[in-house]
Amino acid sequence: MTKSFPSRAFEVSSKSTSLGQLPRWDLSNVYPSLESKEFNDSVIALRSKVEELDVFLDEHRITRTESNVHVNLAESPGEVSVNGYLDHMNAELRLYATLNAYVASFVTTDSYNTTAKRLESELELLAVRIQKQNIRFEGWLGELAGRFPEVLKADGSAKIHSFYLNEMVEQSRFMMNETEEGLATELELSGSNAWSKLQGTICSQLTVTFQLDGKLREFPITELQNLKYHPEEQVRKEAYEAEIKAWESVREPLAAALNGVKGSAVTLNKRRHRLDALHAALDQARIDREILQTLLDAMQESFPAFRRYLSAKAKKFGHESLPWWDIFAPINKTSKKYSWIEAERFILTQFRSFSTHLADLAQFAFTHHWIDAEPRDGKRGGAFCMKVPGVDESRVLCNFDGSLDQILSVAHELGHAYHNKCQVGKTILQTRTPMTLAETASTFCETIVSEAALSQPLERAEELAILETSLINSTQVIVDIASRYLFEKEVFERREKSELSADDFCEIMLRSQRATYGDGLDERFLNKYMWSWKVHYYMPDLSFYNFPYAFGLLFGTGLYAIYKETGRSFASGYESLLASTGEDTPARLALRFGIDIHKPDFWRSSLKVIQEQIDRYLKL
Numbered sequence: 001m002t003k004s005f006p007s008r009a010f011e012v013s014s015k016s017t018s019l020g021q022l023p024r025w026d027l028s029n030v031y032p033s034l035e036s037k038e039f040n041d042s043v044i045a046l047r048s049k050v051e052e053l054d055v056f057l058d059e060h061r062i063t064r065t066e067s068n069v070h071v072n073l074a075e076s077p078g079e080v081s082v083n084g085y086l087d088h089m090n091a092e093l094r095l096y097a098t099l100n101a102y103v104a105s106f107v108t109t110d111s112y113n114t115t116a117k118r119l120e121s122e123l124e125l126l127a128v129r130i131q132k133q134n135i136r137f138e139g140w141l142g143e144l145a146g147r148f149p150e151v152l153k154a155d156g157s158a159k160i161h162s163f164y165l166n167e168m169v170e171q172s173r174f175m176m177n178e179t180e181e182g183l184a185t186e187l188e189l190s191g192s193n194a195w196s197k198l199q200g201t202i203c204s205q206l207t208v209t210f211q212l213d214g215k216l217r218e219f220p221i222t223e224l225q226n227l228k229y230h231p232e233e234q235v236r237k238e239a240y241e242a243e244i245k246a247w248e249s250v251r252e253p254l255a256a257a258l259n260g261v262k263g264s265a266v267t268l269n270k271r272r273h274r275l276d277a278l279h280a281a282l283d284q285a286r287i288d289r290e291i292l293q294t295l296l297d298a299m300q301e302s303f304p305a306f307r308r309y310l311s312a313k314a315k316k317f318g319h320e321s322l323p324w325w326d327i328f329a330p331i332n333k334t335s336k337k338y339s340w341i342e343a344e345r346f347i348l349t350q351f352r353s354f355s356t357h358l359a360d361l362a363q364f365a366f367t368h369h370w371i372d373a374e375p376r377d378g379k380r381g382g383a384f385c386m387k388v389p390g391v392d393e394s395r396v397l398c399n400f401d402g403s404l405d406q407i408l409s410v411a412h413e414l415g416h417a418y419h420n421k422c423q424v425g426k427t428i429l430q431t432r433t434p435m436t437l438a439e440t441a442s443t444f445c446e447t448i449v450s451e452a453a454l455s456q457p458l459e460r461a462e463e464l465a466i467l468e469t470s471l472i473n474s475t476q477v478i479v480d481i482a483s484r485y486l487f488e489k490e491v492f493e494r495r496e497k498s499e500l501s502a503d504d505f506c507e508i509m510l511r512s513q514r515a516t517y518g519d520g521l522d523e524r525f526l527n528k529y530m531w532s533w534k535v536h537y538y539m540p541d542l543s544f545y546n547f548p549y550a551f552g553l554l555f556g557t558g559l560y561a562i563y564k565e566t567g568r569s570f571a572s573g574y575e576s577l578l579a580s581t582g583e584d585t586p587a588r589l590a591l592r593f594g595i596d597i598h599k600p601d602f603w604r605s606s607l608k609v610i611q612e613q614i615d616r617y618l619k620l
Helices: 008-012 037-059 078-107 114-143 149-153 162-174 178-190 192-205 221-229 233-271 277-285 289-316 340-354 356-367 404-422 440-455 460-495 502-520 547-579 586-591 600-619
Strands: 207-212 215-220 384-388 393-397
Touching: 037 078, 037 114, 078 114, 078 384, 114 162, 114 178, 162 277, 178 192, 178 233, 192 233, 207 221, 207 233, 215 221, 221 233, 233 277, 233 460, 233 502, 277 289, 277 460, 277 547, 289 460, 289 502, 289 547, 289 600, 340 356, 340 404, 340 440, 340 547, 356 404, 356 547, 384 404, 393 404, 404 440, 404 460, 404 547, 440 460, 440 547, 460 502, 460 547, 460 600, 547 586, 547 600
Parallel strands: none
Antiparallel strands: 207 215, 384 393
């Protein structure tokens, strides 16, 4: 059995590289270790809280099958039932989320850690019980929907959770009966969730033998993928070919995993009388189909501009059209590499120009080891930010390689931490933010840093490099996200009829890339295995993870444009919006700034900011 160590050991053992000492995160202020008494006591406390809420639900007859149609929710026991449930559930979720984040800090950075994986599984069993409690309450509340408005008027937990309760009543229309929902939750552990974990394990442990700088060694797949930023085209091309070959070797289990996740979603959507897979995603995003279609139409209108950028980049490399391995390539072979300290200083300087609150939060994150930046075997790829409610903090994972793109990635994830900080003091249920708004602060912070980089006195080569980095990211979030949306849409449509083969997934992915990138890319060298490693496709309870990123980019960009017009006074209203993202819809929150997201004008104006960068790029 793999021995787990106190999380401070991560930070102490971080290795020194040419980029400086890359940090590993420290969660010792949460628990001393996975084997500590404090951690074990918290697990016991969580089990006790779950038991207590089960008893409470039984005592108050909170269940869909036993609901009393004569209950007056404005009086006891109805009011007590609603308020009591909310208080119990908030306490339960706060402790569960803290334990889950702590265990995840080990699982995501060391997939060989069997102790952490065992504890993750134990917590998942408790998560099933928590979800079943939520199912009981939601079904009960849904049946009594017409008689609870009075409860929302009285002081108490119900009043401050009115948005959550109303949303729950609305979503209760798409529930199976309580027994079926409970069974579905239990089966998820050995079904879609197990498939998702398989994908994560395969991808985190996949290594590739690759020669770099004359030395042959084993590369974790995440480190190999970072070679897409290498200044030498031959290295990028060979890394691309090696990566494709690596995915070829594991494509069958990954195809099985994707079939399992999407098949489960199809079955449950039908049983819950959803119109389609997109229906649930839209409700989770708290937007309607009109908003999504308006967004997608605006994105499609912008494709020609992105194709001009890609064609111009191809010419800089001597190609007629751009091969996949050059999408992320730096224009200058001498592209600057930033040390970790340089990245930290640059981010802090730019954040402080916007808000001392933001800069202080980021400074605290750097100083107190919130960030795990070192790429290594067993560590998940990409980047993310997770909330640690028990200490009102966040933790950030990234795979830093010294590129400007990675600096923007760190700024992006610190934006999530800033969002979390703005919500401190609210309950867990008040902070449940849809993906459409979850990317607002992250995109905004990334824009602060990229725009600051462009506003400095620059030589032509520097200006081109910074624009390149910004446009690479924008292309991914607008064009590539559109391809992912098309891919997932077709996968769901076809999965309703039968399982898909690895070849099917590759075919759909290539068709989706051709439809969005068009002649901007060399269609001989696309990436048919993008479906294999993107974890978003394998999330059991969150289909169509893709379009919220585009929403977030353009919403954050639009807000940044408003900030540039209004100055530092913008920050207080902006922080208020971030604090409220769990308590209203994106459409109503946008109206605070005079934005109508049902109209194409706003989305076009945000895309215009990116198109102006493309025009600037084309002149260089």
